[in-house]
Amino acid sequence: MIEFDAAGVTAGEEATVILEPLTVTLTEARVGVIGANGSGKSTLARLINGLVEPSTGAVRVRGLDTRQRGSVVRQQVGFVFTDPASQLVMPTAVEDVALSLRRRHKRRAERHRAALEVLGRFGLAELADRSVHTLSGGQRQLLALAAVLAAEPSIVVADEPTTLLDLRNTRRVADLLWGLEQQLVLVTHDLELAARCERLLLVENGRIEADGRPAEVIARYRELA
Numbered sequence: 001m002i003e004f005d006a007a008g009v010t011a012g013e014e015a016t017v018i019l020e021p022l023t024v025t026l027t028e029a030r031v032g033v034i035g036a037n038g039s040g041k042s043t044l045a046r047l048i049n050g051l052v053e054p055s056t057g058a059v060r061v062r063g064l065d066t067r068q069r070g071s072v073v074r075q076q077v078g079f080v081f082t083d084p085a086s087q088l089v090m091p092t093a094v095e096d097v098a099l100s101l102r103r104r105h106k107r108r109a110e111r112h113r114a115a116l117e118v119l120g121r122f123g124l125a126e127l128a129d130r131s132v133h134t135l136s137g138g139q140r141q142l143l144a145l146a147a148v149l150a151a152e153p154s155i156v157v158a159d160e161p162t163t164l165l166d167l168r169n170t171r172r173v174a175d176l177l178w179g180l181e182q183q184l185v186l187v188t189h190d191l192e193l194a195a196r197c198e199r200l201l202l203v204e205n206g207r208i209e210a211d212g213r214p215a216e217v218i219a220r221y222r223e224l225a
């Protein structure tokens, strides 16, 4: 469960409003977030794992305040970025997944074995020793997702995870995300994916313009465009 309790975000000395105070509780397994460029979607997503702290109000994840318990929240919330390059930091694919496993497996050899197993599960076994820089965009995105999921977070937040992908990889990533047991918050410009969510939030100019069933929220989005 994710609670926004009058959570607002401002930036700079002038306190420019990025996100107006928002009160909403997300309990659905698949929550989508749509809206125009620059409307505040990423900011909303980043509030969930404390990457962005609320300037006013509070955000709680499974009862944990993101400002007070930031590091615990980040262990529980796996965040998938649009650009996998910003989260793949190790020289090879297997090392990147192993990095996510450092809390669960203290011994290096064990971590390596577990990372290979994760790569296998995601159909990426043959990429284990490849330099991350030589992977295609789709391979990198799948690897980033595998690395996040390897840590077994309780909640997954994905910020436009299919934007860089072709149709086949978009389907692959979407199927993976929909196959998860965890609660998923998905920021997307892909209305097909948005339509598959149980609940959809439409962000417009830093506030929630619509919140509800995908068909109605998407219709409102189309009216605004």
Ligand SMILES: Nc1ncnc2c1ncn2[C@@H]1O[C@H](COP(=O)(O)OP(=O)(O)OP(=O)(O)O)[C@@H](O)[C@H]1O
Residues within 6 Å of the ligand: 011, 012, 018, 035, 036, 037, 038, 039, 040, 041, 042, 043, 044
């Ligand atoms: N730290 C900051 N300082 C100043 N402005 C910011 C800051 N963070 C975000 N913004 C601005 O707030 C607005 C919302 O940004 P955000 O990244 O949340 O939008 P978005 O809906 O995810 O956009 P996109 O679809 O283009 O990724 C943008 O105008 C952005 O430039």
